[in-house]
Amino acid sequence: MCCIVLNIYYFCAVTGLNRVSMNIDNTQSQMRKGVLEFCILSIIRQGEVYPSDIIEKMKAAKLDILEGTLYPLLTRLKNAHLLSYRWVESNSGPPRKYFSMTEEGEVFYRQLAETWNELADAVNQLTQPVV
Amino acid sequence: MKKIININLSSRLIPIEDSAYELLKNYLDSLKTHFAREEGGEEIISDIEDRIAEVFQERLKKGAHCITDEDVNAMVAVMGRPEQLEEETATEPTGKRPAEAPPVSSRKLMRNENDKVLGGICSGIAAYLGIDPVVVRIITFLLIWAWGFGFLLYIILWIVLPSSRALYNPIHKRLYRNPDNKVIGGVCSGLGAYLNIEPVIIRVAFVLPLLGIIFTGIFQHWSWIPHFFFPLSVGFLPTLVVLYIVLWISIPKAKSVTEKLEMRGEKVDLQSITNAMKGTQDEKKNDAGESAVPDHLTHETLPILYTAPTGRTRLGEVLVTLLKFVAYFILAVFVIGLCVILISLAGGFIGTATSSSLVLPYTGLVLYGTTQHILAWPAILLTLGIPVVAIIWLFIKLLTGFRPRNHWVGLTLFLSWVAGVICAVWLSLSLAKDFRTKFREATPVAIQQPAGAKLVLRQQPSNIQIGGWNVFNHVIEVGEDSITLKTIRIAIDRSPDDSFRVEMTRTSHGRSVSQARMFAEHIGLQIVQQDSILYIPEGFCLSRSLPFRNQQVVLRIAVPQGKHIVLDKPLEKRRVGQWDDWDDDWDDWGHHWDQKPGYEKDYEMTPAGLRSIRKHPTDSDTTAESSDSPDSAKSSYRYH
Numbered sequence: 001m002c003c004i005v006l007n008i009y010y011f012c013a014v015t016g017l018n019r020v021s022m023n024i025d026n027t028q029s030q031m032r033k034g035v036l037e038f039c040i041l042s043i044i045r046q047g048e049v050y051p052s053d054i055i056e057k058m059k060a061a062k063l064d065i066l067e068g069t070l071y072p073l074l075t076r077l078k079n080a081h082l083l084s085y086r087w088v089e090s091n092s093g094p095p096r097k098y099f100s101m102t103e104e105g106e107v108f109y110r111q112l113a114e115t116w117n118e119l120a121d122a123v124n125q126l127t128q129p130v131v
Numbered sequence: 132m133k134k135i136i137n138i139n140l141s142s143r144l145i146p147i148e149d150s151a152y153e154l155l156k157n158y159l160d161s162l163k164t165h166f167a168r169e170e171g172g173e174e175i176i177s178d179i180e181d182r183i184a185e186v187f188q189e190r191l192k193k194g195a196h197c198i199t200d201e202d203v204n205a206m207v208a209v210m211g212r213p214e215q216l217e218e219e220t221a222t223e224p225t226g227k228r229p230a231e232a233p234p235v236s237s238r239k240l241m242r243n244e245n246d247k248v249l250g251g252i253c254s255g256i257a258a259y260l261g262i263d264p265v266v267v268r269i270i271t272f273l274l275i276w277a278w279g280f281g282f283l284l285y286i287i288l289w290i291v292l293p294s295s296r297a298l299y300n301p302i303h304k305r306l307y308r309n310p311d312n313k314v315i316g317g318v319c320s321g322l323g324a325y326l327n328i329e330p331v332i333i334r335v336a337f338v339l340p341l342l343g344i345i346f347t348g349i350f351q352h353w354s355w356i357p358h359f360f361f362p363l364s365v366g367f368l369p370t371l372v373v374l375y376i377v378l379w380i381s382i383p384k385a386k387s388v389t390e391k392l393e394m395r396g397e398k399v400d401l402q403s404i405t406n407a408m409k410g411t412q413d414e415k416k417n418d419a420g421e422s423a424v425p426d427h428l429t430h431e432t433l434p435i436l437y438t439a440p441t442g443r444t445r446l447g448e449v450l451v452t453l454l455k456f457v458a459y460f461i462l463a464v465f466v467i468g469l470c471v472i473l474i475s476l477a478g479g480f481i482g483t484a485t486s487s488s489l490v491l492p493y494t495g496l497v498l499y500g501t502t503q504h505i506l507a508w509p510a511i512l513l514t515l516g517i518p519v520v521a522i523i524w525l526f527i528k529l530l531t532g533f534r535p536r537n538h539w540v541g542l543t544l545f546l547s548w549v550a551g552v553i554c555a556v557w558l559s560l561s562l563a564k565d566f567r568t569k570f571r572e573a574t575p576v577a578i579q580q581p582a583g584a585k586l587v588l589r590q591q592p593s594n595i596q597i598g599g600w601n602v603f604n605h606v607i608e609v610g611e612d613s614i615t616l617k618t619i620r621i622a623i624d625r626s627p628d629d630s631f632r633v634e635m636t637r638t639s640h641g642r643s644v645s646q647a648r649m650f651a652e653h654i655g656l657q658i659v660q661q662d663s664i665l666y667i668p669e670g671f672c673l674s675r676s677l678p679f680r681n682q683q684v685v686l687r688i689a690v691p692q693g694k695h696i697v698l699d700k701p702l703e704k705r706r707v708g709q710w711d712d713w714d715d716d717w718d719d720w721g722h723h724w725d726q727k728p729g730y731e732k733d734y735e736m737t738p739a740g741l742r743s744i745r746k747h748p749t750d751s752d753t754t755a756e757s758s759d760s761p762d763s764a765k766s767s768y769r770y771h
Contacts, residue, residue, distance in 0.1 A: 047245060051178060052185060066211030068162070071178040075171040087404050089388045093185060094142035095404045097178070100245070 032065060038116055039063060040073065041101070041109045044083060050096040074099065082108050135197045141177070141184040142405070145191070147198040154203045155183075158212075165213035179210065241295040242288075248446065250289040265306040268381040276377070304396030307385035314529045315459055316379040316452070324394050337371055338526075376456055380449050473518045499565065499678040506558040513551020517544055565680060566640040570647035573687075576633040581663030585695040586631050587731070588621065588688070588702050591659065591666040617670035618683040619656070622707040623696060623734065623741055626689035631696075633658070633665070634687040640680045650680050658686075667702060690736040695744075703732045 043049060043057050051074060055067055077083045082105035089095040101109065134149040147155070162179060166172035183206055187198050195202070243254035246264060253271050257264035274281030309320035312330060319337060323330035385394045388407045397403055498504050521544050581587075626632055637654045641647030653673070659666040671684060685707065690696045698706065733744040 051182060066215055067182060067209050068179065068211035068216045071175045072166065072169065074178070075175050079171055087389060089404055093188060094181070095389070
């Protein structure tokens with residue numbers, strides 16, 4: 001979980017200090033990436049899903065990511081015991097991995113959510129023009 | 132012009148252009164190198180391949196003939212090149228993730244939204260306790276069934292508990308109903324898989340009380356056996372039926388391959404699922420009798436084997452199951468009823484037949500001649516025995532799930548049964564012919580004239596052993612080696628002169644006059660006279676070699692006018708004209724009569740006809756009564 005926080009602080013620092021010199025694409029992708037884990041966990045938390053579902057939901061929410069980043073992330077989260085998966089055969093092809101959250105993942109998620117809320121408040125507060 | 136090749140990407144058949152294939156291969160190889168150093172790299176690659184295959188298949192379904200360069204390039208753009216991925220992931224400090232996650236927090240009791248029938252409460256409790264939700268469901272159902280408060284508890288928990296989608300139940304083995312190996316609902320088979328024992332054992336345990344009832348029917352001739360089976364069958368049957376219904380409703384059916392693997396407690400991973408599916412497919416292939424299927428076709432047919440998700444909810448399933456059960460129940464009642472009737476019929480016969488002392492007189496009583504004897508055994512054994520064998524065969528088939536490929540057993544049984552029925556019909560016709568002709572022969576019996584004006588007729592006390600086998604309410608008594616027919620009747624006439632006369636008329640049926648005459652002449656009836664008393668035997672014996680062909684004897688007593696004839700009660704009951712009462716409660720009368728050997732009926736032959744004079748042993752006065760008045764005496768015998 002530290003990594004996310006670090007990431008976010010990192011990107012805040014980068015955007016804050018080197019706004020002009022930074023590549024705008026890179027910055028946007030960094031911002032997205034920072035919340036990617038949080039978003040994925042949120043989706044999985046709502047019920048068992050398989051990776052393509054996650055992609056669909058993210059696309060629906062206009063959160064475009066490179067699909068290639070999702071799979072390593074899922075594998076890492078799984079290796080950290082935050083997620084578990086089971087094989088379920090589908091009606092349209094080979095079996096699929098269905099991911100669900102573990103107890104640890106739930107705890108992890110709550111901490112992330114807390115951080116996110118604080119951060120969102122902070123960012124909102126900072127970005128709103130002072131009346 | 133481009134060559135199109137078929138590739139197997141993640142178990143999917145993808146037709147792809149030659150050049151596109153090269154592109155794809157290069158891309159995947161670059162990814163492989165990229166993720167090679169990462170933990171779980173192979174898994175990531177296979178996930179990505181899976182996704183690519185899925186997207187390609189979507190594309191093919193939408194009408195594309197094959198995958199082209201553009202498709203691959205578009206895919207790569209969406210998925211990201213290794214460099215881009217590097218960019219995305221490099222900034223992430225690896226290894227900083229806490230190796231051991233926070234300790235498993237105190238588990239909370241919540242409703243499980245992921246796996247629910249009604250409110251997900253049972254499933255939540257199961258996740259809390261780390262056991263199979265089905266077990267909790269069964270216990271809950273039984274609680275609600277037995278005591279209503281289970282329902283209240285359920286409602287309260289539903290209101291109180293928060294719901295969660297994040298509950299994870301770590302058990303690997305779950306209780307399912309097995310649809311592949313089922314007799315009714317697959318409950319026994321699923322239980323067998325769960326407990327790791329043969330389903331047959333569980334089936335037998337369920338069926339045992341039923342068998343108990345059937346055997347009670349079969350062995351009702353031996354009195355001690357019903358006592359042994361009765362509590363077993365009557366006590367357990369409703370419980371087991373209820374239990375079966377409960378299990379049927381609570382336990383989900385293992386529809387998908389994953390669920391079937393979980394049912395057997397096997398690890399659910401890609402390998403095992405693939406293996407399981409291959410197994411199913413091989414079976415199907417064998418069933419269809421196909422020999423070899425090209426490899427790519429195998430992959431193409433794979434998706435057909437996946438079970439389609441049903442739109443029904445669990446609650447709907449429960450209702451459908453209940454309806455099904457009602458249907459099965461009605462069917463079962465019919466079938467079981469039929470079975471019980473047939474089996475007890477056959478069992479009753481076999482029970483009788485096995486006590487061999489009764490068999491010979493029994494067949495001898497009915498059958499006469501070689502044809503009939505030859506026909507009798509196949510007729511009886513086949514018509515009654517074949518259904519029993521068929522039912523047993525059916526039971527074995529149901530219990531073991533054995534499905535024979537050819538139908539020779541069924542055909543053999545049916546043909547044998549038909550043969551048995553033909554024999555039976557033939558035998559019946561042959562027997563009917565044996566009763567076609569009637570022969571009657573009257574022979575005078577020489578008696579000494581009684582000293583007084585009175586002839587007394589008494590029934591000779593029976594010296595035939597009691598406890599044989601009685602037919603037609605004791606009219607025919609089958610003993611160890613002989614048959615006694617009690618078809619002796621007495622008729623009283625007016626004598627033309629002033630002496631008593633006795634005439635014996637022997638009657639018999641037969642196939643021909645000569646045969647009927649032979650049977651009639653074989654009736655041996657010995658009348659013993661002692662002073663003025665004639666002792667008439669209770670019945671006459673048929674030797675073992677002669678059958679029953681409705682042999683009858685009428686003793687015609689001619690009484691001179693003004694003289695008396697006295698009949699004791701048994702003989703009075705046999706008097707012609709008393710036949711209305713004859714089969715009514717014949718043995719009852721005789722029984723009481725034996726105990727009170729004083730009652731006699733006195734008749735006097737008057738010019739107007741026979742007149743009855745009632746004589747009581749207590750008072751010697753004679754009172755005239757009408758001939759049909761022994762009712763008062765009858766009732767006094769009965770009710771004292």
